[in-house]
Amino acid sequence: MIKVEKLNSGYGKLQILFDIDLEVPKGEITTIVGPNGSGKSTFLKSLFGLTDIYSGSIIYEGKDITYTPPHEKTKMGISYLPQTNNVFTNLTVRENLRIAGYILERDEVEERINFALEVFPELKDILDRKAGSLSGGQRQMLAMATALVRKTKLLILDEPTAQLSPKLAQLIFDKIVELRDSYSITPLLVEQNAKRALEISDIGYMFVSGRVVYGGPAKALLNHEKFQSYFLGIVGVEEC
Amino acid sequence: MVELITLILFFFALYTIVSLSLNLEFGYGGIPNFGKALYVLTGAVVVGGILNRLLIWYFGIEGDFISASSIAAYKMTELISQNPLLGLGIFIFCVLLAIVAGAIVGALSILPSAKLKEDYLGVTLLAISEVVYLILFYNTEIVGGYYGVSTPDILAFIPGEYRMYAYTVLGLICAIIVYLFLERLLNSPYGRILRGHRENEDLIKAFGRDVMKLRVKTMAIGSAIAAIAGVIFVFYSASVVVNAFNRVEWTFYPFLIVLLGGKGNNRGVVLGAFIFVLLKMLIDFYKFDIKYLLHLPFEAVWLQYIIFGILALLILCYKPEGILKERPIFTPPIKSRINE
């Protein structure tokens, strides 16, 4: 689906990512894990065109999109949901969904919104509430629903379960699996909740200090010594 | 011609002092002090409002403030013409008073917004400065407002035809002292922290430095220096007319100078002040010729505003770093490493 080769990027003079090689296969869930400051989130931003790219290439469905601006990528079916501020808090749920279909035709928007509401029936009762008044879980679901409205093919999620209770986090993970299975969306996520995320994933990558230290089957990463030393040692404490 | 050159040098000295103080606040400290005119005006108030009242009281003059000031200024000028030390003494007294008053006004005016972002800082400083200016302008009781008041001529002991040169020399001496003082100050730890604060507030907080205190201190120093320029200007013109301390002349033009010369570079600012004053004085001096030459159906001063406004936009757009770029500060350890 998307293939990244030798990507070097960062912000201005501050390089954060070094020679990243990564591939997201169509129809599989890919998860990137790594300690804080390892460049995972920066990588997602680079994919979407929100950082400065110095060299390397990003190929999406055979097209070079390395320097394509974000709104063009949206039209190509790539959605990026940042960790925070991924919905408009001053707009109602309905307005958020409508704005998500900004680039579509009027009739099509209604159709897509109905479709998104079928996938996320939880939103049906709160259509006229402001997104700012929603709970964390509801907000995350709204964000994912907006991606559905836009006819997303590749869904990039930055820590979708951050600050959610374990139960809600599980719900979000289930939805991600559902999106892949029933609606042929390819999810790519970065997760702090590393263990649980890798359990639902097919492919796992691990970043340390802006470099890829592992890339391969997700289950194998769970048992990888580097993963064990970083996460069961460091993040394990954080999670408590 | 000699007259024009002297005039240029005198205003070059004044604008150098004010622009250097703005460079401390804005160029090094990142404080957008859009209220600069207020601190120059503070110096004027020290002379017109405080010194004049002291003199009126000392001579026991009756009557309204404006006419009493004229008499007091006349009497004092008479005394000074006999006694040079008295004139210099009054000058030094006023400068010291202006430094104290400027520091207090500067520190007070930044207090409300000292913790906030640059836009709130700039807006608040401008608003305070404008309101004080308007009150001093419309209320003629404080420093004469739009009528103006006379002040003593502190160099009355020098024969009339040389007095303008003497004021110019006095101004230049003050400008040199201010320049040397600021260069020393900025190469101290304080100067380095100030620049650090501009680049990254959080960094300074991490070092345990209080951003608010740093800003208050910087504004106090900057405003004290600007007030000195106000004192010199008033004594030179032997009167205080509040209009002369408007936002265009003493806030906008100093910003233009700092941008032109290069913010964060004192040598650049001096150069900027020179170029600017040269331009401004030439327009001022030849304004009637310009008006008739170009058949302008309006005063040339409006054209001057438009030209300097456009100049500022062009600099902002095409040469925001100014003529001379900011130099890195070389601390002794860095110097020794470079020399190795």
Added chain:
Amino acid sequence: MIDVVIGAIVWSNLLVLLALGLTMTYITTGVPNFAQASFAIIGSYIALTLLRLAELHPYLSLPVTFILGGILGLLTYYLALKPLIKRKASIEMLMIATLAWDLILFGITGAYSELLSSITKKTETLFVFTYLDFEFYGLPGRLIVSSLLVLLTILGLYLLLYKTKFGIALRASMENPSLAEAMGINVENTRLFSWFLSGALACMAGSVLPFLQEIVPQTGYFIIVSIFAASIVGGLYHILGALIGGYIIGISESLFTYVLSIFLGPGVLVYSKVISLLMMIVTILIHPKGITGTELWRKVERWLNL
């Protein structure tokens, strides 16, 4: 006393129109526009010109002023700000740019006022429209017109922002430009719209202002503090802040001047600016985001279902 109340409402209405533009451009472009008051004065001179040269009554020329003002707003954005934003200039630099633009407008206004004088052979550097005002059932025209302008503006804005796709996109871009961009919305349109409206509203306010007070090229310097106070007290991050702040500042200024004039006699108008300044400083000290940034306001908003 009734004159004082009428004056207070008219002045508040004009402040609302002026502060609305300031707040909108601040939200979309992130820079406090120091030239906002000069917009108004240019509006005054546009109305004067149309009166002198086309014999159009200032109230009737409002649509023309609206459009010319909008063009002035767009020019401000295109000439003074956009080139700098493209070069990623800092907020301080953008603020200096609006100061420079203000000076250019001031120069143009001054030069133009003298040019107009030479055309009409009258003194146009200082003028009023008060003698042109009409009365309707005892109510002065300036009260009716300025109130109608505010009502129409608020109604128009409400319909636009809440009932149209473009309006929802506008609100979306104001809240979170980068997310809006990701949705395929052209955020630049939001800026153009806000600058057009800012100039248009300010110029309309400016053409009513001579019905209330004398206009000289320097008048902008006299009213700028009131505009900023209105926007800040109401809250710079919310369009409705301008409405609330405009009335608070306008009415406080007028009443304070009235009370002061009882004790000190006429010529105390300048002290009304002290009230604005104090209210602005108190807001900045207690709650820099203003009234519309408070928790209480959020509850009101939820209650109003906005």
